[in-house]
Amino acid sequence: MRIRLNGDPYEIAGPLTVSALLALLDIDARRVAVEHNLFVVKRAQYDRAEIHEGDEIEIVNFVGGG
């Protein structure tokens, strides 16, 4: 299925949970925040929140700034 990941099209086998997506991308879930179709996903929901065809996902972390 095709989703939009951080603004770009992304091809992935699915549907899958946010946890599964983070694992697939080798991202430490404790250091990021995830937005699913414009709503922030609480960390406790990562195992349940399911991503489907056409969904928009944003994965952010902290970077240097002032």
Add this chain to the structure above:
Amino acid sequence: MNQSSGSAVDTLTGAAVDPLVIAGKTFQSRLIVGTGKYATFDIMRRAHEASGADMVTVAVRRVNISDRTKESLLDYIDPARFFILPNTAACYTADEAVRTARLGREAGLSNWVKLEVIGDERTLFPDNEQLVAATRILVNEGFVVLPYTSDDLVTCRKLEDAGAAAVMPLGAPIGSGLGIQNVNNIRIIREFARVPLIVDAGVGTASDAALAMELGADGVLMNTAIAGAQDAITMAEAMKLAVRAGRLAYKAGRIPPKMYATASSPVEGLVGR
């Protein structure tokens, strides 16, 4: 110890008894520093240590999906030692800023945000209308909002009314190093502010930070002045001392400036008169 003195020190811990308190949270240092533009993460970490700050601000950005090899900023910030303040830098609308603040809250461990809503690319001046709107939304969602604003009393008042936990007027454009351009505006905001006043942006060197504190600011936030200095670690220490010196001078109460001289030595008993 003498609590009324600006140099009062806790006899047991040796800690300064002049903390910065924002929304009920106590910070030992009145200097808040950024995490951007350092030559290396290691220099940043050492500069943070030298600055004596206990709050650092960070930006919220998309994870690089294609390149996961980059080091993480958080490997160089000890959360036990530094309070991490996510910011909404480079957001141009209240909507973007609110969205970024919500993500920052989830990525971090607190509901604090340094709120920036920029209105102009060249100057990075704030869009105060959007800023007040975003402050209102985030305060309603339980955020502790520290808004970066123009050095304008009326805007600061609107931010207070919207529930901001502090007001953070600029001294000069972000990263400009011009120092405090409108001293009197900061003085006026100081006179009327009911929440902590943090001068955010524009500091170029130590005397700028000292001046901000002498004007009565409760704290100073800076990034480029330290990160961009030829020796960031030494500049960080200079800023620590400047903020402390400026604070003590403010509390001590300076003499009024006068046009002409007043002799410091007695005029009587001069030899040969």
